[in-house]
Amino acid sequence: MQLDRYGQMKPTGPKTWLRGRDEEFARICPFSPVAPDEDKLAAEYFSHAKNRDSFLGRYEAAFVGHVEEGGFRSSGSSGGMVTWVAAELLRLGLVDGVAHVKASDDPQSEGRLFHYSLSRNLQDLQAGAKSRYYPVELSGVLQLIREAPGRYAVVGIPCFIKAVRLACADDPILKERIAFTLGLFCGHMKSARMAESFAWQMGQDIGKVKRLDYRKKAHDRPANWYRAELTLENGETCAQDWWHLVDGDWGAGFFQNSACNFCDDIVAETADIAFGDAWKEPYSSDGRGTNVVIIRSTALLDVIDAGIAEKRIVLSHVDSDFVVATQASGFRQRREGLAFRLTWPRMGMRPRKRVHAGSHGLSRQRMAVYIMRNWISFWSHRVFLIADLLHSPRLYILWARTALACYHGIAYSRGPIGRIAQRLGLAGSEGRA
Template sequence: MPDVRHSNALPIAQDALQVVQHSACIGCGACAAAMPELYQIEMNDYGEYQAIGGQQVEPTDTNREAFAQVCPFSGGGPDEDDIGSSLYGDATANEYVGFHRDCYVAWVDKNNYRAAGSSGGMTSWMLAKLLGVGEIDGVIHVKPANSPGERQLFHYAISHTLDEVRAGAKSRYYPVEMSSVLSEVRRSTGRYAFVGVPCFVKAVRRLCLVDPELDARIAYCIAIFCGHLKSRAFAEAIAWELGVEPAELETIDFRHKLYDRPASQYGVKLTSKSGETLEHPMQGLATKNWGLGMFKYLACDLCDDVVGETADISFGDAWLDEYRLDPRGANVVVVRNQRLAELVAQAFQNGEIEGKPLSTKDVYRSQEAGFRHRRPGLAYRLWAREQRGEWSPQKRVQPDAHALPPQRRRIMDVRVQLADRCRAAFVHAKQVGSFQTFLSEIDPLVTAHQRLSRRGLWLRIRRKLSRLAKSFFKSPGDGGGQK
């Protein structure tokens, strides 16, 4: 069981302890927003927010039930399908994309949204549109903390103006929690759009079900697709590899557009406390491969929602061959809410935004690796956890040893080990003041992953070639049935 260290943790209630101790806490702050006397959120030594105990130790039965209902990884309460069908039950359902009315590939060249955004700028455009037409009074999203000397570079905050919304553009691959901002929202009078990765949106949906005051404030939920959430160590490791020590990192843009290469080969731009500015393609860095899951919250390995199925609209990267080559970037968009479907369709008609409708098959294709990791991959990981006697929350995917072929199972085992090893290796590297120590400690697992992946690729090519050969030599009368 991983050792989660907190500076001054109070004893934590048993139900949350189970989630935290079994690496299922994403540190979103839903429990602390619902029951601040019982739960608080604190950053651990690995640079991850986690739930800790509050002033009161023993939860009542009502509190226990409330925890199960709001925590997105408790395994209790409504799941993504339940929430989706209660909100958009009249829309079309899809196993991967969830309920949906329309899917698009889209971008917004006008007013600099695309240039200023991570992908096509659609998320900031949608938020600005909602503010402009008076559907909302503010946006709850993740922005630079902008307090000099602060270790925490980004946080959830509220934007009330168009300029503030636009200044919040870009993806933050960084730990955030929402308990403070939700308290602020509850005390306010307006209506807001909430932006989050899928588990945060699910948590907000669940909070709204038990908290009428919050429900009245949250007018729309907007999701950004998610591969996994990163700890603070991800930003620090990027900086350190470029020569800026972790404590010296001042600002970071994780999605700096490089106009001489494909959108998928974006760069990183950062500044140090001494005023130095550095730019570098992610390609050349040790942390570039998201498939390795470096600095991933371990809870992300228990998630089965890639696109944010409980959100009114979801935005991701158009990682499709037709669009990934364009360095300007493009979004995949999944619309579930009727009003938002109208606003998006109108904007296409009047030329505010560009793009075209997309099939759910193409949405799947744009996130193929993510879906493989979250569905058959999750089924295997759940089974492996069962074998190790670890608790796991109830998921929509069932534990299954055979969900993956043997080669993929070995890759998955290495990834699980690497995600864990990475955390301790980085803490150790900071203690001894050497980035090289971090690289050396993870090297055996990175090498094993590379070797297995190369072999896996070769096996996939061989299977494909053998299928092609079979269909080529198939006799006309064999009916094409399986032998």
């Protein structure tokens, strides 16, 4: 796996392999039409789960809350539950190591800001806390697991967890050693160019950035007011709210990985446990951060129940409707939006998804929103590349500002573009992305 010219991770190999004619590749790629889908994998791993839901898959229980003990909550992007569960698995001896994403020690020599790594103690584990909206790949850390006997947990977004499940089915060593999978809710993955764009807009050179905190936490600000902070090699820092960045509106789709247009799993349906942000009031206004947790493994449910009983974590049971509401825009994009995108002409291999192609009575506005997102996703990579080659950040920033105004006009009926879109029947008063 290597970063391509657009800052997206892509496989490299023989042409026959890249064209999907290699059977091994077809079995383990999470987007392959040959590989089992999320429903089949969940039925295999969680056949006795108490609950089944069309959006959440199979699960034992769902919760909302946060970590009470230590600094897990304050050091995490949300409620601290991901790191707490991983740490608890280490503390209880249920695993010997945790595979998760950490910041690169020397990003300039490594050529990337983040990578997968193995942590075997709490200190190393906590160094990997927080969200990383940056392209990474699993091959290196999976090879470490193959080489070192033991039991491991893997943390990842939905397609990564599915890839791990498929790899385990194909590799008995991985199947024996990967004991738990910890999934992260995912709206879509960004390319490395978003980090470069953030640096541009803060007047910095990405080549001088030592660390990037995508979500600098502040207790006096709502949790959904993202603030990015750069730490430079000389120790200086600079920060900016996402909403003040031209490509900081997540829903607009800037720098989205192209594969994300064909994903229908928001909540890591194949993971033993999955975590997301509680984007629902009153939790979204709590700057300390709050998690939504979906548990599918009975062993992990025991771990969670023990933590609750010991008052180390504060969690309350919630139903599937609550969880879906916290990720409403993501489910619209990945279900009705995906169904609409599947109707578009497409060259090459057509993915096999769990939703059927069709517009399903979508309004003209909703169709325009999905088209606009796809357009922004496609062109943001290309315009940025041109601006980079011309050493002209302003070219990209002007384009992105215009694209964002068009998106806001269609999605939210804002500004003069919104008034034009309303006259054309492409915008209304839905007020949702």
